[in-house]
Structure formats: structure tokens, C-alpha cells
Amino acid sequence: MRPKTISEKIFESKAGRECRAGDVVECEVDYVMVNDVTGPLAFRAFEETGMEPVREKIVLIPDHFVPAKDVDSAQQAKEMREFAKRHGIPHYYEVGRSGVCHQVMIDDGFVAPGRLIVGADSHTCTYGGLNAFGTGIGSTEAAYVFATGRLWFRVPESIEIVLRGKLRENVSGKDLILRIVGDLGMDGATYKALEFSGPGVASIPMPDRFSMSNMAIEAGGKAGLFPYDPVAKRFAEAVSRGEYEGVNADPGAEYVRTLEYDLSKIVPMVAVPPRPDGALEASKCDVAIDQAYLGSCTNGRIEDMRIAAGIVKGKRVAPGVRMIVVPASVDVHRKMAAEGLIEVFLDAGAFVSGPTCGACLGGHMGILSDGEVAVSSTNRNFIGRMGHPGSKVYLASPATVATSALAGRIRAPEGFE
Amino acid sequence: MKGRVWKFGDDVDTDQILPAERLVSENIDRLHDFLFEKVRPGMASEVAKGDIIVAGRNFGCGSSREHAPRAIIDAGISCVVAESYSRIFYRNSINLGLRVLVASADVGDGETVEIDLDGGKIISASGTYDFPPPGEFEKSMIESGGLMGRLKR
Numbered sequence: 001m002r003p004k005t006i007s008e009k010i011f012e013s014k015a016g017r018e019c020r021a022g023d024v025v026e027c028e029v030d031y032v033m034v035n036d037v038t039g040p041l042a043f044r045a046f047e048e049t050g051m052e053p054v055r056e057k058i059v060l061i062p063d064h065f066v067p068a069k070d071v072d073s074a075q076q077a078k079e080m081r082e083f084a085k086r087h088g089i090p091h092y093y094e095v096g097r098s099g100v101c102h103q104v105m106i107d108d109g110f111v112a113p114g115r116l117i118v119g120a121d122s123h124t125c126t127y128g129g130l131n132a133f134g135t136g137i138g139s140t141e142a143a144y145v146f147a148t149g150r151l152w153f154r155v156p157e158s159i160e161i162v163l164r165g166k167l168r169e170n171v172s173g174k175d176l177i178l179r180i181v182g183d184l185g186m187d188g189a190t191y192k193a194l195e196f197s198g199p200g201v202a203s204i205p206m207p208d209r210f211s212m213s214n215m216a217i218e219a220g221g222k223a224g225l226f227p228y229d230p231v232a233k234r235f236a237e238a239v240s241r242g243e244y245e246g247v248n249a250d251p252g253a254e255y256v257r258t259l260e261y262d263l264s265k266i267v268p269m270v271a272v273p274p275r276p277d278g279a280l281e282a283s284k285c286d287v288a289i290d291q292a293y294l295g296s297c298t299n300g301r302i303e304d305m306r307i308a309a310g311i312v313k314g315k316r317v318a319p320g321v322r323m324i325v326v327p328a329s330v331d332v333h334r335k336m337a338a339e340g341l342i343e344v345f346l347d348a349g350a351f352v353s354g355p356t357c358g359a360c361l362g363g364h365m366g367i368l369s370d371g372e373v374a375v376s377s378t379n380r381n382f383i384g385r386m387g388h389p390g391s392k393v394y395l396a397s398p399a400t401v402a403t404s405a406l407a408g409r410i411r412a413p414e415g416f417e
Numbered sequence: 418m419k420g421r422v423w424k425f426g427d428d429v430d431t432d433q434i435l436p437a438e439r440l441v442s443e444n445i446d447r448l449h450d451f452l453f454e455k456v457r458p459g460m461a462s463e464v465a466k467g468d469i470i471v472a473g474r475n476f477g478c479g480s481s482r483e484h485a486p487r488a489i490i491d492a493g494i495s496c497v498v499a500e501s502y503s504r505i506f507y508r509n510s511i512n513l514g515l516r517v518l519v520a521s522a523d524v525g526d527g528e529t530v531e532i533d534l535d536g537g538k539i540i541s542a543s544g545t546y547d548f549p550p551p552g553e554f555e556k557s558m559i560e561s562g563g564l565m566g567r568l569k570r
């Protein structure tokens with residue numbers, strides 16, 4: 001048999017027939033997730049069919065504009081709550097038991113190796129960190145999955161990213177993916193999947209894998225897949241619900257392109273606005289900031305909070321600078337409280353909120369005004385992404401965000417100044 | 418098909434097409450009012466039925482928001498011509514029945530161009546540009562009125 005990529009193998013097992021890159025297949029998906037922005041459109045489209053929903057596969061997670069920031073978003077959240085009630089959807093996440101949709105999907109075990117998961121949110125590719133083919137879809141497609149449990153896909157070609165060596169201290173998966181997106185460009189992986197491989201993968205911990213897969217879409221990627229190795233296996237055993245089967249690429253599988261990275265050479269990076277592929281070494285970026293934002297599905301995990309808290313502990317955020325800390329889920333929030341991290345941030349003069357998408361998409365809790373500059377652990381820095389079109393967002397790792405918050409200017413973490 | 422061209426560059430992202438803060442249910446029926454409001458204020462009120470968007474590479478990158486192609490459709494834009502598209506935007510457009518043509522057309526803003534769908538040609542004063550005619554799958558999607566149309570059939 002022809003050697004295959006992870007993507008080809010996952011689609012093959014879901015479609016129940018041989019698959020190769022380029023084929024269009026319709027197949028069963030394991031879960032479909034929508035949030036409070038994309039949900040209402042899907043509900044409308046679904047209600048028009050008059051069909052019964054495939055209940056167990058649907059996950060409803062309000063996160064973008066909740067707790068409701070105004071009357072409009074309250075209406076939207078209500079539509080989701082009522083849809084869940086009307087159709088008896090078991091997986092609905094109310095404010096206070098929820099968080100950023102992708103982190104909740106991981107925390108609550110929906111994500112597992114070898115699964116095919118679609119979400120009406122572009123960062124659904126995050127799940128590739130745990131060897132699941134997660135990909136973003138639109139609302140109408142979500143409605144189609146509500147009704148059928150199935151969807152059409154074009155099996156993607158793959159780009160192989162071979163990793164060797166080990167990341168240095170204070171360098172994270174975020175720095176690596178900013179480098180990779182910079183090299184690929186914003187459309188370098190369009191319609192394609194990234195597959196991370198090589199001996200360096202073993203040293204990359206799960207949270208960093210999720211950050212990296214999360215930003216595959218910033219290069220246009222359909223998915224960003226890590227192999228099923230002992231690190232993934234341990235994580236899945238602790239967290240994933242139900243049955244699953246990990247998938248690895250066959251030796252000799254075909255890739256349209258191969259990039260190689262020596263992890264020991266990666267340094268802290270930023271993405272210069274307005275492009276996520278605007279890769280620049282953080283030490284070469286000396287820019288005054290108004291806000292430092294730590295949170296989102298890219299870097300709002302407990303490990304990110306620990307890193308940032310370790311840096312600000314016993315110090316003060318620079319005068320005139322706001323540091324805003326937003327855990328990605330209630331799970332993260334709870335751990336922050338238990339570990340005393342909330343106090344560390346409060347003592348440093350940072351603002352800490354509960355879990356939400358917050359200002360990541362310019363929603364609420366930290367919108368920028370004209371001319372303001374932020375350093376942010378999020379994934380996008382397009383024009384107006386976090387507020388006024390005249391504001392600027394530099395993407396960076398949690399360590400760089402925390403170091404910059406103290407300095408009042410963008411600063412690489414210790415060892416890289 | 419004939420229409421006025423609204424010209425854009427490379428990497429037009431969904432935040433430019435429709436800003437995130439407009440994504441509330443209240444606005445679902447008037448998304449077109451906010452089309453490109455941050456980067457081309459006034460366009461929403463000037464755009465006429467049948468107009469055409471012509472852009473460069475990677476049109477529609479960024480979020481998965483279907484509101485973006487929907488706003489374009491509701492504004493009366495008959496089709497988008499771009500050198501390439503982001504994956505989700507392309508999918509959403511096909512699923513909603515918006516024509517997305519892949520071509521590199523060197524036409525100016527405000528020009529009127531004619532599109533010969535079957536012949537795969539964009540005809541302007543400055544020249545003619547080819548695009549690959551849609552494949553079987555896309556054709557059947559557009560014909561059934563998008564993805565949900567298929568379900569109802």
C-alpha cells in the first residue's frame with residue numbers, strides 16, 4: 001500500500017475507503033462545535049431543515065462576547081442557550097463553567113488522537129496538537145453537520161515540518177510557530193495541512209503543541225498535526241473521553257514541501273502588525289507599549305500563566321501600562337487560584353479576569369484606542385483586530401508579554417535581551 | 418454578467434470585510450451595511466447590484482466568519498475574482514452559493530468589466546483574463562443553491 005500522511009489516514013478511517021490528497025469525500029465527524037458568534041447563523045440554517053439534530057455530536061460554547069458585553073451579545077448568547085434547551089443538546093457550556101471554546105474542547109476531553117472534529121471557528125486547528133484533525137468550517141456547514149453528522153472535505157496535501165534539537169530556556173512553541181508562519185507566509189499553507197515530525201517533537205510539551213497547531217491557520221493551513229507519541233498518549237489518557245485511536249504518518253508519505261528547523265537556534269519572536277507572518281526577533285523590536293495581553297486559545301493555558309507569573313513575581317507592571325490576564329478556561333482559572341498565581345498578578349498591578357475570548361478579537365475587556373500599541377499572546381494582529389484601526393498588536397510568547405509588561409516596551413525574556 | 422469593479426489588494430482578511438464588533442444577531446439581516454466599513458468607508462452605500470470585487474492573493478483570510486461572504490452576497494455583489502482565497506472563505510462561499518473565481522485580473526477600481534462564466538473569461542477595456550471554469554462539485558453546489566439546498570433536495 002502507498003505510504004500515507006496523518007491527514008490521509010484519518011480521512012481514510014472516517015470515510016471507510018482509500019483516500020489520497022486531493023480527493024473530495026463526505027464522512028462522519030466526531031464532534032461539531034459552534035460559539036456565540038457563529039452559532040446563531042447555524043441555528044437559523046438548521047431550523048429551516050425541520051430535521052432532528054445529531055445531539056451527542058454537537059458542542060455549544062459561548063465565549064466571544066460573554067459574559068454578555070452589551071444588549072446585542074446578550075441576545076446572541078440567549079439564542080444559543082435557547083437552542084440548546086429546545087433541542088435537548090447535552091453539551092452546552094454556560095458562563096462560569098466554560099471559557100474559550102478550544103480550551104474547553106480540550107479540557108473536557110472532546111479532543112482525542114485520530115478524531116475528526118469541525119468547529120465554526122478558524123482556530124479549530126488547535127486540536128492537531130493532540131493528533132486530531134480539527135478544522136474550521138462555516139456556520140451553514142455546521143448546520144449541515146447538526147442535521148447529518150457528516151460533511152464534505154477535500155483531503156489536503158501536507159507540508160512536513162521536521163524538528164530537530166531542543167528549544168532553549170525562555171523560548172516556547174509560540175516563538176517557533178511565529179518563525180514558521182513567517183517563513184511560510186500568510187498563504188503558504190492554504191488548503192494544506194502542516195505535519196510536525198522529527199526527533200525534536202518529543203521535547204515539545206502539550207501546551208506548546210496546541211499553540212503551534214493553533215496558528216497553522218495563520219499560514220492558511222487547514223490543520224496542524226502532531227504525531228501520536230508518548231507525550232500525546234499520556235495527555236490523552238488523562239484527559240480525553242471515549243474511545244480513540246492515534247494515527248502516525250507512514251515512512252515515505254508524500255509531502256508537497258518539507259521545512260526543517262533546528263530548535264536550539266530558535267529565539268524569542270514577535271509578529272509585527274498587521275501580519276501574523278511579520279516575524280521579527282523580539283530583541284530587535286524596541287517598541288513602547290500601552291497594553292500587554294496574556295490569554296486566548298493560543299496562550300491562555302495554565303502553563304502560560306505559570307511562565308508569566310514567574311516573570312512578574314515580586315515586580316511591578318511599568319507605569320502607564322495595562323497588563324491584562326485572561327485565563328482560557330474555568331479549569332485554568334481554578335488552577336491559577338489554587339496555585340496563588342492570581343495573587344502574583346494582582347501584586348504586580350495586572351488586571352485578571354475570568355475566562356473569555358475578551359479583547360483577542362476586539363470584543364471587550366481591553367479594546368485598544370487609536371494609536372495604542374499592545375504586545376499580545378494571541379494569534380492575530382490584523383488591522384483593527386483588538387480595537388481601533390489605528391492601534392497595533394505585536395504577537396509574542398507569554399514570556400515576552402510578561403517581560404514587556406514590566407519594561408513598558410517590547411523586550412525579549414532573560415537570556416535574549 | 419457585467420458590473421463595476423471594487424478593487425482590493427492581497428491578504429484581505431475577514432476583519433476588513435466585516436469587523437468583528439458587527440457580529441451580533443441584531444445585525445444578521447443588515448450585514449451588508451458594514452461591508453468594508455473600516456477600510457473603505459462609504460462602499461456599503463455605494464455598491465450596486467451586480468458589482469464585482471477584484472482582489473489579489475489570499476482573499477478572505479482570517480476568521481471563519483460566514484458573515485463575511487454573506488455580507489458580500491447581501492450587498493448584491495455578483496462574484497469575487499481573486500488570485501487565491503483562504504480555505505474557509507472559499508468553502509463558505511461555495512456552501513452559500515457565492516461565485517468565487519480564481520484569476521489574476523489587472524483591472525482598475527471603478528472600471529466596468531464583463532464576465533463570461535461558461536467561457537471562463539473576464540473582459541475589460543485593458544484586456545481579457547482567463548479563469549478555470551468551476552468543477553463538477555462546485556457547479557452542483559451553486560445549482561442546488563448551496564449546501565443546505567442539497568439537504569432539502
Ligand code: SF4
Binds near residue numbers: 100296297298361
Ligand atoms: S481566543 Fe481569540 S482566537 Fe481564540 S477563539 Fe477566542 S477570539 Fe478566536
